[in-house]
Amino acid sequence: MARCLAFGFPPPTDSRTIQKRVPLVKEVYAKLTRPDIAAIALTGIGGAGKSTLAALVYHYAEAQRLADKGPFTAQTLWLTVNESVTLADMVGTILEVLGKPQLDLGRLVPHSQALALFNALNTVEQPRLVILDQFENLLDWQTGHALPDRPGVGEWLDAINSQPCACRILLTSRPWPQGTREYPPTYLQEYSVEGLDITEGIDLLQKQGVTAPERDLRTTVERCSGHAFALTLLAS
Ligand SMILES: Nc1ncnc2c1ncn2[C@@H]1O[C@H](COP(=O)(O)OP(=O)(O)O)[C@@H](O)[C@H]1O
Numbered sequence: 001m002a003r004c005l006a007f008g009f010p011p012p013t014d015s016r017t018i019q020k021r022v023p024l025v026k027e028v029y030a031k032l033t034r035p036d037i038a039a040i041a042l043t044g045i046g047g048a049g050k051s052t053l054a055a056l057v058y059h060y061a062e063a064q065r066l067a068d069k070g071p072f073t074a075q076t077l078w079l080t081v082n083e084s085v086t087l088a089d090m091v092g093t094i095l096e097v098l099g100k101p102q103l104d105l106g107r108l109v110p111h112s113q114a115l116a117l118f119n120a121l122n123t124v125e126q127p128r129l130v131i132l133d134q135f136e137n138l139l140d141w142q143t144g145h146a147l148p149d150r151p152g153v154g155e156w157l158d159a160i161n162s163q164p165c166a167c168r169i170l171l172t173s174r175p176w177p178q179g180t181r182e183y184p185p186t187y188l189q190e191y192s193v194e195g196l197d198i199t200e201g202i203d204l205l206q207k208q209g210v211t212a213p214e215r216d217l218r219t220t221v222e223r224c225s226g227h228a229f230a231l232t233l234l235a236s
Pocket residue numbers: 011017018019020021044045046047048049050051052053172204228229230232
C-alpha cells in the first residue's frame with residue numbers, strides 16, 4: 001500500500017542564506033533530551049521559520065550523535081506530513097523504519113493504532129529523534145484538534161503528552177496540537193517560534209544583497225517583527 005507520509009529532506013540550512021539561530025537550536029535540543037519530555041511542538045504562524053528551525057535541530061542532533069554525545073544513538077528521522085497523511089500511514093512508516101513487524105492496521109481501531117505507534121517509539125534499543133514536519137496538515141488550524149477524518153491522531157497526542165518516551169518527537173505545526181482530553185501540556189510541550197532577532201534579521205537582509213544604512217535595516221526588521229519569510233521576500 002502506498003503511504004502518504006514522505007521521507008522528505010529537511011529544508012536548506014546553508015549559512016549563505018539561513019541564520020543559524022544557535023541559542024534556539026540548543027534550547028530545543030536540550031528540552032528534547034530531558035527525561036520528563038517526550039515531544040516538543042514548534043508552533044507559530046506560516047513563514048515564522050518552524051521547519052527551518054527543525055532542520056537546524058536535525059543537523060545539530062546528528063552532529064551530537066556522530067560525536068557520541070547525547071541520548072540519540074540511531075539516525076534522526078525526518079518525515080514530511082502532507083495533506084493526505086493518516087495515522088495509519090504514520091504507524092506503517094515508523095514501524096518500517098524502526099525495523100518492527102508490520103501490523104494489520106485495517107483490523108486495528110484508531111485508538112489501538114495510536115497505542116501501537118506510541119509503543120513502537122517507546123520500545124527501541126536505540127533511541128532516536130523523530131521529526132514530523134508540517135504536522136498542521138493533520139489538524140484543524142482554528143482549534144488545533146485533529147481533523148475529523150484523521151481518527152487516532154488526537155489519541156496519539158494524548159499518549160505522548162501523558163508519559164515519557166524512549167524516542168523523542170519534534171513536531172512543527174501552525175496551531176498548538178490538541179489531544180482529545182483537556183490535560184495541561186506535560187510530556188508534550190509547546191515551543192513558540194518567534195521572529196529573528198535584530199542582528200540575525202539585519203544579517204539576513206545584508207546576505208540577500210540589501211544595502212542600506214544599518215539604522216534603516218534595523219527599522220525594517222523591527223517592523224516585521226523579524227518574520228523570517230517576510231524579510232526574505234522584502235530582500236528579493
Ligand atoms: N533561520 C532563517 N534564516 C533565514 N531565513 C529563514 C530562516 N528561517 C526561515 N527563513 C526563511 O523563511 C522561509 C519560511 O521558513 P519556514 O521554516 O518554512 O517557515 P514555517 O515552517 O514556519 O512556515 C524559508 O524558506 C526561508 O526563506
